[in-house]
Amino acid sequence: ERPIPSMLNYQLHIENGSMYNTPPVFAIYVSMLTLRWIKAKGGVAVVEKENEAKAKALYQEIDRNPLFTGVCAVEDRSIMNVCFVMEKPEQEKAFLKLAEERDLVGLKGHRSAGGFRASIYNAMPITSIHALVDVMQEFAEKNK
Incomplete structure (x- = not known):
């Protein structure tokens, strides 16, 4: 025992x-x-499905948008902490500034890793993910 x-x-x-x-x-x-x-909310299965949808929406934009690149292999991607970088690192400060102007904060990646980390934990609504995707698209449109 x-x-x-x-x-x-x-x-x-x-x-x-x-x-x-x-x-x-x-x-x-x-x-x-x-x-x-x-x-x-309906239980763990519902929360899991919501989290998968949030991550999918953000990863689709990262994969679609030529300014951004995911840092993890597709099979290793997290649905809680989405890490990504910019193709042109010199644009990171401008992107972060635009995101903060749109009230999206806490995106700066870890000081040793750089880039960005979107923490999309259970309580984060999908509307916040859509807001981030919109900012990514807006930044890409302005920086073609």
């Missing part, structure tokens, strides 16, 4: 007449809210 860590061993809590150890209450609370939200 595998030992259960004391903070997760509720029998130990009962034997001691209270919590044996203080559980991570905030993390538990946030987990509860998140699970309720997922359930209200």
Whole structure:
């Protein structure tokens, strides 16, 4: 029988007449809210389908638009963090400026990797992905 860590061993809590150890209450609370939200949306399968649609829309634009290039092999692409670069790195600051003017923030990639990273986690609505795609298309139109 595998030992259960004391903070997760509720029998130990009962034997001691209270919590044996203080559980991570905030993390538990946030987990509860998140699970309720997922359930209200229709469950994990619905959220998964939405996430796949968001990633597909963004990757289609990256693959279609000659100014942008994905940094991962197609089979290794993330549906949560979409990383991409520009064909002309000298255009990155101008693209980032346009995105920020359109209220799209947090796109700058990691300092060691460069480029861009669009974090499209569960709560990110598909309308935000469409807004990013629109900015990518607008930038391409202005920089032919």
